[in-house]
Structures are given as C-alpha cells and as structure tokens.
Amino acid sequence: MTSSQSSQPFADYQGGLLAAVTDVAENSLFTFADASDEAAFDAAAPGLGTGWVQAQIHFAGSTSGEFILTVPVVLAQRLGAAFAGADTADEIGEGELVDFTGELANMICGAWLTKACPQEAFDLAPPTVVRGSAACAVAGAGRMYLMVEDTPVRLEIAWGTRNAAGAPMEPERTDGR
Amino acid sequence: MPEPASTDAGKPSAINILVVDDSAMMRTMIRRAAAATGLPIGELYEAADGQQALAVLKEHHVDALFTDINMPVMTGIELLRQIAGHERWQHMIRVIISTDGSEARKSEAGALNVRLYVEKPFRPEVMRDVLSELATVR
Amino acid sequence: MAGRAAARCIVGIGEFAVSHEAAQTIVTHALGSCIAVCIWDPSAVVAGLLHFLLPDAAINPERARTQPATFANTGLPLLFQAAYAMGLDKKRCRVRLIGGAEIGGLSGVNSLNVGKRNLLAARNILWRNGLLIESEATGGSAPRSVALRVGDGKIDVTSGRDLIHEM
Numbered sequence: 001m002t003s004s005q006s007s008q009p010f011a012d013y014q015g016g017l018l019a020a021v022t023d024v025a026e027n028s029l030f031t032f033a034d035a036s037d038e039a040a041f042d043a044a045a046p047g048l049g050t051g052w053v054q055a056q057i058h059f060a061g062s063t064s065g066e067f068i069l070t071v072p073v074v075l076a077q078r079l080g081a082a083f084a085g086a087d088t089a090d091e092i093g094e095g096e097l098v099d100f101t102g103e104l105a106n107m108i109c110g111a112w113l114t115k116a117c118p119q120e121a122f123d124l125a126p127p128t129v130v131r132g133s134a135a136c137a138v139a140g141a142g143r144m145y146l147m148v149e150d151t152p153v154r155l156e157i158a159w160g161t162r163n164a165a166g167a168p169m170e171p172e173r174t175d176g177r
Numbered sequence: 178m179p180e181p182a183s184t185d186a187g188k189p190s191a192i193n194i195l196v197v198d199d200s201a202m203m204r205t206m207i208r209r210a211a212a213a214t215g216l217p218i219g220e221l222y223e224a225a226d227g228q229q230a231l232a233v234l235k236e237h238h239v240d241a242l243f244t245d246i247n248m249p250v251m252t253g254i255e256l257l258r259q260i261a262g263h264e265r266w267q268h269m270i271r272v273i274i275s276t277d278g279s280e281a282r283k284s285e286a287g288a289l290n291v292r293l294y295v296e297k298p299f300r301p302e303v304m305r306d307v308l309s310e311l312a313t314v315r
Numbered sequence: 316m317a318g319r320a321a322a323r324c325i326v327g328i329g330e331f332a333v334s335h336e337a338a339q340t341i342v343t344h345a346l347g348s349c350i351a352v353c354i355w356d357p358s359a360v361v362a363g364l365l366h367f368l369l370p371d372a373a374i375n376p377e378r379a380r381t382q383p384a385t386f387a388n389t390g391l392p393l394l395f396q397a398a399y400a401m402g403l404d405k406k407r408c409r410v411r412l413i414g415g416a417e418i419g420g421l422s423g424v425n426s427l428n429v430g431k432r433n434l435l436a437a438r439n440i441l442w443r444n445g446l447l448i449e450s451e452a453t454g455g456s457a458p459r460s461v462a463l464r465v466g467d468g469k470i471d472v473t474s475g476r477d478l479i480h481e482m
Contacts, residue, residue: 026435027300028298030438085209085301086443099200103202103203106276107276110275110297111296114279118278118280119280121281121282126199213445302447
C-alpha cells in the first residue's frame, strides 16, 4: 500500500513543518528558525564535509512516511546544550549528540503531525540516527531548507509506507524533483 | 515496598517521580527543570521504556509517573494499561509528556486515568506548573 | 548605596541596579525591543533590574567592555553577582521579564526580530543557570516602562500613562 501526500491536511506540509520547527526552536532550544533555500544549503554543505548528523523517523497513521532531519554536527551540539541547560556545546558528547538529534526529529515530526491532523494519533517509530555527509536520505522526497542560528538545516518528507519486510517503499514524488 | 517518608505537619512532602522516555537528553531536561522548580522532590527515577518503568515501579515507591508515548519495547500507553486498576499504583499520579497532542491520544489517555497531558516541545517553566499542580492533589 | 537612598532608582538602557532598601523603587523606561530582567528575593528583600539592548556581546566587544550591561550574556552575570553580594539567594529568587516588543519604525530593526531574540537569549541564559521565569510581560508592539518595588517585589508595567500590567 502506498500513501499519498495529496490529503488536505498535508497540502501545505512545508508551512506546517516550518511552524513546527519554530515551535521547537523557540520553546525548547531558545533560538530562531527561518525559511531558507537549497542554494544556501548547497553553499554551506561542502564546508562541513562529513560533519553532519541525520535522523530518520517513520510515521504511521492515515498517512504514512518518513521524516528526515539533516543538521550540521556543530549546530546539533549547540542546540543540545541549550536544550539540556548545559554551559557549553563541549558538554555534548557523541552519545548525547545522537540521542538529541533523534529527539529533535521526534519533536519536530510530532509537532507537525499534531498540528496537521489534530484529531488523529500517529505512531512514530524510534529515530534512526547516522553521522556522515549531507546527502539526501530518500530519493524523490519533498525537501525544505531552513536556517537555525544562521546554520543550514534540511527536512525531507518521503510519503509512503514500509513493505512486509519492513523496508521503506519507494515514495511517490511530491515536488516534481 | 518502601513507604513515602513522613513529614512535619503542614510542610509539603517530597514527591518521588519516575520519568519514562527513550531519550536520555529529554530525561535530563526534565530532571533539570524539576530541580529548578525548588519544589520538594524526593527521588527522581528514570526509565527508557515501559518495561524498565514497570521494573522500577515494582521496586520503589513512586508518587508521580511522567511518561512519553512513543518508545521501543513498551509504549507509554501500554505501560499505563499494565498499571491500570492495580491497587498498589492507584495513588500514583499519571502525566503524559509527548509530541503527540492529538485529540485521539488525549482521549485514550483520559480513559487510562492520566491527570495531566504535556505536549512537547515545552518550556522548562511548564514543569513548575505540573509539579505545583501535583502538590495540590496529594 | 551611600547616604540616604533615593526613593526611585532610575536604570537606563544598558544599565542595571540592585537594592536592599525596602522603601525604594527601581525604574526603567523606553523598553522597546530591550528586555528588563527583574529579580527579587522576598526573604532578603533584595531586588535587581537589568535593562539590556541586545542578546550577544560578540557583535561589539568594545561596547561589551565599556558597557557590559548592554548585552544579555554579559549583563545578566553582573546583575546576579551584584544581587548575590547583597544577600539574594538563588533558590528564593523570583525572576520576571518585561519588554521584547517589535517596534516598527524607520530603522528597520524590526525585520531582525530583535525583541524576540532578546527574549530568547534571556530565557536561554536563565535556564542554563537553573533559573525558571515566574512571569513575563513581553512581545507586542508597544514600548513599556517598569517600576519594581524593592519592599514587596511588585512590578507596575506602564505604556505611556496607562498601567497595562501588574506583576
């Protein structure tokens, strides 16, 4: 079964995601998030090499899919410090980095789904977090770009569900890319 | 099973809390926010999923249970179902802390005797509001 | 404060004051995008007020050196250090924030969301130091003035001549 992004609550999924990121940024991370674009992201990405961390969450309900958050490690460390009330980003070690990035993705995805479909409960799988480059996680996913503390961040939404073996199915293209 | 510590008459007694969330960073944030309230907290236990939480509940006296919903091994809803109706935990105040703020989930929580529902993301000050309310109902 | 304390202690932009004179009121005006951080210990009867302009001293190290209370991250430590020296106890400290408006005007500063950034910076620093905020009168688009009474910790927030908030 393949789900579609065409249902009305997700017609403006990018607006909903920006609102969710803003909500998380201001309430839990004491910082700002602004809409950005692919050009700004592509300009910054090479300079950060493999210093990226990516969290992926499968969500399931009347609509299902994958939510992927890609952030620079240095930003994730700063945000993690702000979240936990730590004095400096140095206090955020590797374990905390992975944990926090997963939880950050969880908060954004959950806030987005709650606002988009306030009546319906979604199940969120535990996040999968990997370190590496800024390469896109899922081919054909819808993407949006943000700036958080003047640092580029990318969100991806791949609409679809997993097959019987538990592997993600090839998502529908949503933005013509 | 340990009994709660007795206190002087008129003074609020300390609350033992169990925080259940698969994110250690979230548990740290909640712990820190609870400490910053200055309200009387006894022991603050932690668990990473519902199954670990049950193990803690069987060993220690807990006055308030703060639980996430989406967790591996055993979800928060399943944890609440497991403890529902058990007399040994009837006194325990149940609080959900979750990104899921849907009406469907809140309705499900209400049926499981959840007293407070905190939506993530939340400001640290919310923990003061939660603990202040818990202190009034004990 | 030496000699007989004035009934009103005026705090300007980029300044702070602390007092343990119960009869005194600490006052600041022209809170647009700036934030007034008000602190009060009811047992020690110590109050303090910081009126800061911008979040981070890194943008102007020279000004941070000469007027550190201009910035949240250099001003807040000074406020608390002075208050602790007068006997304020962090565990008893009540913190309230006023200001952080988005003031429209010719400067275009509004487009930078300075008021919101100031507010987030204050919340961030207080959280890192284990302090929760009791209440806020922030946001909006109108300038504010603040009068903090040392004796009972009450705060009157005015805009023009109108009392708009009591804290």
